[in-house]
Every structure is written in structure tokens, then in C-alpha cells.
Amino acid sequence: FINLIQRITYSKWHINITIVIQYSFKLQTITLIDSDAQMNCIQELILTKFFEKTKQRLFTANVENLSVKFKISDVHICNDGICIKQTFILVKDLDIGIILGQLFLEIIKPFKVKTEGITTNIFQRKILFAFNERPITKEINLLKTFSMFKEHSINLIKTKENHLYSMISLKNNIINNICSDITDAFWHMKRHVVSLPYE
Structure with a gap:
């Protein structure tokens, strides 16, 4: 299978957006779009007057429980004059400031991922959520070499x-x-001439 692949292209989906909370707090920031995140998350660095208590639970990819006590339900994600209303879970130990997860991606469906970013149509307008970094392409030659070396090693062991x-x-x-049949078959190979002293 690896011999069919020549290169891999991957990118981090970091985008610039404006977040408006309850029409009174505005924040321009870089956010990560993560299709594995079930919910939209934001660090607990927002003013507490916007917080609402929640009993929702959130886990990391390696099944660690994240500390979640609050949510913000009136958040608008704005890009190119279009605002999308979303709910965010406030997370204390979040490495990235803001993560847009599956809830956000469900709203902008259908979308296309291109080199420059994610494109979608909202209210009959084409919108681009532009990536901050260009995709990285890696050749698979080294991986092929390691795979062939491993296969060769396995064949040598066999x-x-x-x-x-x-x-x-x-x-x-x-x-x-x-x-077992000829008990003295190799006897001539073990013969030694020994002179005994008492002769």
C-alpha cells in the first residue's frame, strides 16, 4: 500500500476570526478548527459576567477529563461580514485559546478544504476561512525505504x-x-593408540 503513496500533504487549520460575545465583547484571535473536537472550546480568559453554569463533561483525545464548569451560549463567530452563532465550553487547561469543533463544522456544511482554506456558502455568499499557514507536503521515499528495510529484515529472519x-x-x-542402527559407525574416528605402562 505504501508503494502507491508518493507524498502526504497536511496542514494545521489555524484561522483568524472575530468572536463577539453577547454583542458587547469583541475579540480578534487565531483559532484552531479541529474536526475531532466534539464541542467548541475556549480558555477561561473571558469576563465572568458571560459565564453560565454547565454540567457538560469534556475529555481530551487520550481520555483525560478536562475541568469544565461554565459555558457561553451567545457567541458569534464572524468572518467576512457573516456571523455564525455558537456555544462554547470554557476549559481551564486548554493549550490553544479557542477550538472550533464539530458543532461549527456542522453549521458550515457542505464545505471544501483547499490549499488556501475552508470554503463554504452561507446565505448565498461564498466565504473563505483562510488558513494562516500553507499546507506542508512530505515525500514518502524515506517511509518506503524503512518499509522495504523492515520487509527485508523479516525475510532474513524467516x-x-x-x-x-x-x-x-x-x-x-x-x-x-x-x-541407532550402526552403533560403531563412527568408532574408527575416535580410536587412539595408547601404550599402557604394564605391558
Whole structure:
């Protein structure tokens, strides 16, 4: 399968957006769009007057429980004059300031991911959520080399096992067939001339 792949292109979906909370607090920031995140998350760096208590639970990708006590339900994500209303969970230990997850992606469906960013049509307008970084392309030649080396190593191990099996089989065959029938078959090889002192 690896021999069919020549290169991999990947990108981090960091975009610039404006967030408006309850029409009174405005924040221009960089956010990460993460299709694995089930909810939209924001660090607890927002004014507490916007907080609402919540009992929702949130886990990291490696199933660690994140500390969640509050949410903000009246948040607008604005880009190119279009605002999309979303709810955010406030997370204390978030490495990235803001994460737009599956809830956001569901609203902008259908969308296309291109080199320059994510494009969608909202209210009959084409909108681009432009990526801050260009996609990175990596050649797979090194991966192919490692794969071929591993395959070669496995074949060598199998060959060595087959040789060892053949040698053990030959040894057992000699012991069982030749040595058992002719008890003195190799006796002449072990003869020594010894002179005894009492002769």
C-alpha cells in the first residue's frame, strides 16, 4: 500500500476570526478548527459576567477529563461580514485559546478544504476561512525505504529460521537413522593408540 503513496500533504487549520460575545465583547484571535473536537472550546480568559453554569463533561483525545464548569451560549463567530452563532465550553487547561469543533463544522456544511482554506456558502455568499499557514507536503521515499528495510529484515529472519529448522532436522535424522542402527559407525574416528605402562 505504501508503494502507491508518493507524498502526504497536511496542514494545521489555524484561522483568524472575530468572536463577539453577547454583542458587547469583541475579540480578534487565531483559532484552531479541529474536526475531532466534539464541542467548541475556549480558555477561561473571558469576563465572568458571560459565564453560565454547565454540567457538560469534556475529555481530551487520550481520555483525560478536562475541568469544565461554565459555558457561553451567545457567541458569534464572524468572518467576512457573516456571523455564525455558537456555544462554547470554557476549559481551564486548554493549550490553544479557542477550538472550533464539530458543532461549527456542522453549521458550515457542505464545505471544501483547499490549499488556501475552508470554503463554504452561507446565505448565498461564498466565504473563505483562510488558513494562516500553507499546507506542508512530505515525500514518502524515506517511509518506503524503512518499509522495504523492515520487509527485508523479516525475510532474513524467516530464512534463518528455515536454515535452523533444516539443520536440526538433518541432525535428528543422522542420530535416529545412522547412529541407532550402526552403533560403531563412527568408532574408527575416535580410536587412539595408547601404550599402557604394564605391558
